[in-house]
Amino acid sequence: MSEALLEVRDLSVVFDGFRALDGVDLTVERGELRFLIGPNGAGKTTLIDVITGLTRPAGGSVRFEGRDLAGRKEHEIVRMGVGRTFQTSVVFEELTVLENLDLAASFRRPLWSLARRRRGVSDAVAAAMETTQLHALADRPAGVLSHGQRQWLEIGMLIAQGPRLLLLDEPVAGMSGEERQHTGELLTEIAKEHTVIVIEHDMEFLRRYASQVTVLHEGKVLVEGSVDEVRADPRVQEVYLGRTDDTFDPAVAGKTTASAGGGRMAGGPDAGTAIGEGVVAGPGAAGTGTMSGTAAGPVAGSAAAGEVK
Amino acid sequence: MTATVRNLVPPAPPAPALRGPSLRDRLKGPAVFTFVAVLALVAAPLLLEPFRLNLLAKYLCYAIVALGIGLAWGQGGMLTLGQGVFFGLGGYAMGMYLKLNDAGGDLPDFMVWSGVEKLPALWAPFANPVFAVVFAVAGPVLLALLLGALVFRQRVRGAYFAILTQALAAATVILLVGQQGLTGGTNGLTNFFELFGQDLAADETQRGLYLVVAAVLGVLYLLARQLVRSRFGRLLVAIRDGEDRVRFLGYNPATVKTVTFAVSAGMAGLAGALFVPVVGIISPALLGVVPSLELVVAVAVGGRFSLAGAVLGAVLMGYARTSFSEEFADGWLYLQGALFILVISLAPKGLFGLLAAARNLIAARTQSRSRTMDGDMAGGADGPLVEAPEARA
């Protein structure tokens, strides 16, 4: 059991000639709470897309509990114990909160046994409801939940599956202050029993809840260390912390638009509002990199320019 | 969505989900079902003249297909435009048995007319009624499993799936028409005389057949409802609304969809097998692109999100078709087209959707009245929750 839970080695991802990830190494030990930060287009979401099987790498390897994840399908990776959330939370709006949780918790049951009706509430579901404090809403369709509640429900669905590694993609994006605090507490609670990787933009949130931080920049790991070490690092300050928020870095943004396509632009920190169509947006947004690259950017760009004039 | 904060720390009321539905709610469904079942199984055979009863049996056969469409499309989001193919497989299987049975060891009449001299090998096993009936269900199921496995595994879905199933319907018709000696060509298989020793023209036989069809529909409806309410059904809805997300819950949507598609195909096959002795014919015109789409329309009219809606839609459309075609044949196409346009654009959830909307409206009225009387006690907490879930999707 000496190997780490997750070992990413020399990982690279190429979208139509653009290197979204370029030789990334990342090691996450059991029980860790790791924050992944970096400016837009740094490759954070792409990294967890590769880990969860949504995007195929051009090179390198991802090993989870010593097993190679290459070539496995999304649902197989989940069955190995890797769960994730998306920037735009996707819960099943027509199902109730309880049904959402129950569906998540039942994924290891054989298909035929699903044909029976649910009787009562399983322990995993009850525990997830306890942790996320969603009891009062158990019988409500998830469609009526607020943005924050949806994120918590998603996290709850994740916990109910008993994963060994949780990947949370910007869990507090678009949340109010109070919601952020609640999410932070939830995160601390979860991290007691789970290994968690969190992608986050919000510096205040980072300062309060992070311990270990990995900074990505332009598809490479820039720095790794404790919050204080990372904050003190001049390179990080230059690419990231120098600005109050992660406002557009013209260089980075320009590069992303031209190559990774419009997806990046729309899928930034507040992807929730930019993307709109909730149902497809989740995975789609997560796969922003897959937007047809070379064509989309310039064409849309030039047409836009023509029109604006 | 201002109410979130208040909901963070709930005063822990007894969660309604843990209590389950009230007794009244639990009895309402079975009561309605029993009422309809008594109406169909007792009242209809007593009250309707044989001709009408026979027509009703035909509509109920369509309703069985519609039930499958409701399952695949309404619940699972798979718009299948080729159910006629499965219906036809079942129908031809039964038709072949009836033909061989009537011929009593000789060649079926249409083969003699087309100059076929020896019974084709494909036909031989269908002399056995058990084989014919089993094939009527198993054939469509296997075809759907194969097609589903190939198509869904590659994540071909939505409109692509619809187009492929439609192409399947078109190809099947051309195939059937072309193989005159094997299938009876455009005329199909017809002129049946007896089923299991009973005279098919007799009112008694037809009444018996009606009862069988109604009972099969009832049983299948109950099974389908059970499936919809089970975890499998919830999973199906989840796949319909967010297939990609379901993958990240560790399920393989392709398997679930393939199984559901196969179930709906099996239903269509069984319906086809029942249809043949009831109506007395199976032909390419009954299973091509148009009839397949017509059944989808019927489901849309009744309400695609409700199994009962699908059944009701099929019966109503069948009835409307008969009555309008009796009056003015050409008008039916206009009417059907117009009905279609109206339903899809104005009431995408069909009759059952309208019914539910009306009920919600009344409920909301009474609720808002009682709330004003109670004063402003709920605060914001209930605000966003009043939006009826019906308003979505």
Added chain:
Amino acid sequence: MEAVVNQLPIGLSIGAVLLLIALGLTFTFGQMGVINMAHGEFIMAGAYTAYLLQGWAGRQAVLVALPVAFAVAGIMGLILERLAIRHFYGRPLDTLLLTWGVSLVLQQLARDLFGAPNVQVQAPTWLQGGMGILPYNRLFIFALAVGSVVAIWGYMNRTSQGRRMQAVMQNRQLAAVSGINTGRVDQRTFFIGSGLAGIAGVALTLIGPVGPALGTYYIVDAFLVVVAGGLGRLGGAVIAAAALGLLNSYAEFWTNASLAKVIVLVVIIGFLQVRPQGLFVLRARALT
């Protein structure tokens, strides 16, 4: 061997007609997420346009009909888009059903206006005969398709309208926030796509009779071209249409007519095992 050569112009001209039909479908589907089943009835409208013009233009009706049919079918498409389809963008399955209703009504209308039996359009004398195995009428259809593809390619890549169309197709929201009037672009696409179906209808009068159900014979195959070619891809549509046309005609020739469609379908499903998103992929996330 001779048969192989003889089938070639037949297959290619069927492919050409399929291409003319599929161009409109692939762009409306790719750009708006709309499946227009009434597209087949625009073909029929084009064919009847040629039929009606015979009274005035006689044997040159086909030639005169080309621009007229383009306009007639285009306007029909525009009306359909304005009245109904634009309310259903991004809901392909609902538009499919809705437009099928429209298609039923249009077919019945044609039956009432022109009668149920098929009618003939006389081909111009200069299209009769042929060079060796190449009949002029099939050559003409082929040229028509080539001309249309060139025109469309030029429109998409050489005009600002066409570039806007591409922008909307690739990322509607980004195009909209960049100041493109997406509604107007959609109307133009619909007009052009439907117009091409009208031209296909005129072409069909050269190789067969005209009837109210004319469109239904081609619409399914045209959709298969869209599936195999990839959404909104000109190149994909050209290759897929040619392949499907040839496959159809050779399958009919070598087996028999009734098996051909089954073979085509099997080939397409097999092809999707290798390339589930068609020949050329326009990766867009708006479609499920």
